[in-house]
Amino acid sequence: MAYNVLLFADPGIDDSFAIMYALLNPDINIVGIVSGYGNTPKEQSIENTAYLLTLARREDIPIIAGTAGPLSGEPVQFYPEIHGPEGLGPIKPPDTFKFTKVHDFNKILEIINEYKGNLIIVNVGRLTELALMFILYGDDALKDVNAFYIMGGAFLVPGNITAEAEANFYSDPIAARIVMEKAHNVYLYPLNITNKAIITPEVINFLNENSPTPFRPLLKPAFDYYFKAYQKNIPGIKGAPLHDVVPLMALTSPEIVKYIPRRVRVEEFGNAKGKSIADFRPKPDKEPAETLDYIGMEADIQKFISNFMDAFLVGDIGKK
Structure with missing residues (x-):
C-alpha cells in the first residue's frame, strides 16, 4: 500500500528531483504539493511545481499556494547561482505552458481531514507554511497526521548558509522552532546525512540516455547547473547532494537511515540564528x-x- 504524502516544497533543483522521485516511486501517493518561497519566489515555485506535474500528466494533484516570505517579515534571499533564475537551472517552463487551479491555504486542512490518520507530511522547503498551520489553526490542527519527515538542520557539522545553520532552518528560524516544538513523530534529515547523498554526473548521464520517464529532458541540464554551483562552493566534490530526495526515500525504504532520538531546538536570533541544537552527550538530560x-x-x-x-529507470507515474 502506498503512503499518502502531502509534500511541502520550493522547487529549486533538488526539490524538483524530490518531486520527480516521489511521482515515480510506486510506494508514494502524493495527495497535494504546497509550494512557497525558498529557492525561488513563491510564484516561480508554484509554476515549477505545476510544470513538473504537467510533464507527469498528474494535473489531478492539487497545488496549494504557500507563503511569500518568513514569519519575521525579513526580505528573502534567493539563490539563482545554485538553482538558476527560474529555479530549474537553465530550464524555463515554455511560454505555451499554462496550469489551472491553485488552491488556497485551507486546502491543507481539507487534505488532512480527507486522509485522517493515513497521511505523512514531508517538508523539504522552508518551514513557514507548517508553522502557520499551528499558528492559524491551533496546536491540534495537525494531530491526525501520522508523522512529519523534514529536511533541515545540521548537528555538530558546518551549516550551508552560515557556519552553523542549514538553509531551511536559517531562512525562517521562528517557523523551524515552532514546528520542532509542536509537531509530533518528527523524522529529521539534517546536513549530516543529506550532504552525503551525492549523485554523480555519471549516474545522471546514464539516466539521461536510459530513463523512460517524461522527466528525462530535465535531468541532465538541471543537474549539471546544480553540480557546477557545488563545484564552486566545494572544490573537488565528485557530484551534487540531492538533499530533498532523502526524506522521501527514507519513508519508503526505512533501512537506508539510522536515527538518534533527541529533542531538537532551534536558535531564533543573533549569530547562531537557525542553528539546530540537540543533546548528544552519552547521558543527555x-x-x-x-x-x-x-x-x-x-x-x-x-x-x-x-x-x-x-x-x-523503472518508476511508474500512473495514478496510485
Missing part, C-alpha cells in the same frame, strides 16, 4: 518521550544511489 525527534545521523549512500536510479 531526560526529556519527555513525546518531545523526542528522530534525527537521521547515518545513511547507506550506496543504497540511496541504487534506489534513486531504480526510480528513474
Whole structure:
C-alpha cells in the first residue's frame, strides 16, 4: 500500500528531483504539493511545481499556494547561482505552458481531514507554511497526521548558509522552532546525512540516455547547473547532494537511515540564528518521550544511489 504524502516544497533543483522521485516511486501517493518561497519566489515555485506535474500528466494533484516570505517579515534571499533564475537551472517552463487551479491555504486542512490518520507530511522547503498551520489553526490542527519527515538542520557539522545553520532552518528560524516544538513523530534529515547523498554526473548521464520517464529532458541540464554551483562552493566534490530526495526515500525504504532520538531546538536570533541544537552527550538530560525527534545521523549512500536510479529507470507515474 502506498503512503499518502502531502509534500511541502520550493522547487529549486533538488526539490524538483524530490518531486520527480516521489511521482515515480510506486510506494508514494502524493495527495497535494504546497509550494512557497525558498529557492525561488513563491510564484516561480508554484509554476515549477505545476510544470513538473504537467510533464507527469498528474494535473489531478492539487497545488496549494504557500507563503511569500518568513514569519519575521525579513526580505528573502534567493539563490539563482545554485538553482538558476527560474529555479530549474537553465530550464524555463515554455511560454505555451499554462496550469489551472491553485488552491488556497485551507486546502491543507481539507487534505488532512480527507486522509485522517493515513497521511505523512514531508517538508523539504522552508518551514513557514507548517508553522502557520499551528499558528492559524491551533496546536491540534495537525494531530491526525501520522508523522512529519523534514529536511533541515545540521548537528555538530558546518551549516550551508552560515557556519552553523542549514538553509531551511536559517531562512525562517521562528517557523523551524515552532514546528520542532509542536509537531509530533518528527523524522529529521539534517546536513549530516543529506550532504552525503551525492549523485554523480555519471549516474545522471546514464539516466539521461536510459530513463523512460517524461522527466528525462530535465535531468541532465538541471543537474549539471546544480553540480557546477557545488563545484564552486566545494572544490573537488565528485557530484551534487540531492538533499530533498532523502526524506522521501527514507519513508519508503526505512533501512537506508539510522536515527538518534533527541529533542531538537532551534536558535531564533543573533549569530547562531537557525542553528539546530540537540543533546548528544552519552547521558543527555531526560526529556519527555513525546518531545523526542528522530534525527537521521547515518545513511547507506550506496543504497540511496541504487534506489534513486531504480526510480528513474523503472518508476511508474500512473495514478496510485
